[in-house]
Amino acid sequence: MELDQLRYFLQVARRGNFTRAAEDLNISQPALSRSIQRLEEELGQPVFERKTRSVSLTDAGTLLQGRAQQVLSILEDTKAEITDDGESGRVRVGAIPTIAPYFLPEVLGRFSAAHPRATIIVQENTTDLLLKACTQGEIDLAIVALPIQAKYLELEELFEEELLLVLPLDHPLADKPKIRLCDVEPFPFVLLDEAHCLSDTIVSFCRQRSFQPVAVERTSQLTMVQELVSLSHGVSMIPEMARCRDQSDRRVYRSLCRPKPTRTIAVAWNPYRFQSRLLKAFRTHLHRDAARRNAPPPTPIIPKKPITS
Secondary structure, eight states: OOOOHHHHHHHHHHHHHHHHHHHTTTTTTHHHHHHHHHHHHHHSSEEEEESSSSHHHHHHHHHHHHHHHHHHHHHHHHHHHHOEEEEEEEEEEEEEETTTTHHHHHHHHHHHHHHHTEEEEEOOOOHHHHHHHHHSSSEEEEEEESSSOOOOEEEEEEEEEEEEEETTTTTTTTTTTBBBBBHTTTTEEEEOOSSSHHHHHHHHHTTTTTOOOEEEEEEEEEHHHHHHHHHOOEEEEHHHHHHOOOSSSSSSEEOSSSSOOOOEEEEEEHHHHHHHHHHOOOOOHHHHHHHHSOOOOOOOOOOOOOOOO
């Protein structure tokens, strides 16, 4: 049994399809099929149940999947530990879509400047898939929003950020001095798909205050939420980091009166995997960046007026 066979097998299991797995692995489909066939011949039974356009794991395949992941994880950790110099190597970072494009670019830029020999690989996905990838060792850490259920992962909070109410320019609340949640109740909401935890955070905040937001439209991208709000399809709540990146003058952002809606950003990793010095340095870097965000703004220095006699 060869290591490549195990890697090929795991990729087919992930994709549920030989064609897509072959594309991911950059090999031909016949070569992939032959590799899996030789694996099944060695085991004496099939690992996949073939269907018209997909495959699913047999009982033997399910057992092999767990063992193959363990074998490859041990080998990867062993290689990483032997070659660990604290400067070179790779860090595989996962982040949810409402964090990745707004938080990671500056973080990765500063880290790459301090560790030019390091390779950073970024994966953007929903919370559940990132936590699964982190547990299985497919990524080294995941940057997510709390709360989450992570049975075998370590969690550290990074920072808390406000969720801002976003309104079209001509909205009746746009010029209101103070906006309370009850003021928003009559208006429809534009939210992300249910797969995104931000929608759960918004709905949970409203429900705790006896208000059920009515979502008239859902989309998969935060930028589309912002555009639909600009077109007066509804209102929404947007993380402060996304608002800071928004250069459009077609919508306005307002803070709600206390208690303000917020979300807590955290980093998760698998403590049972080898923690390289480079990975630890990246986690330290994340905390430094978080501390920078949590620091209060500097007090402006007001020059004293000269004393005249």
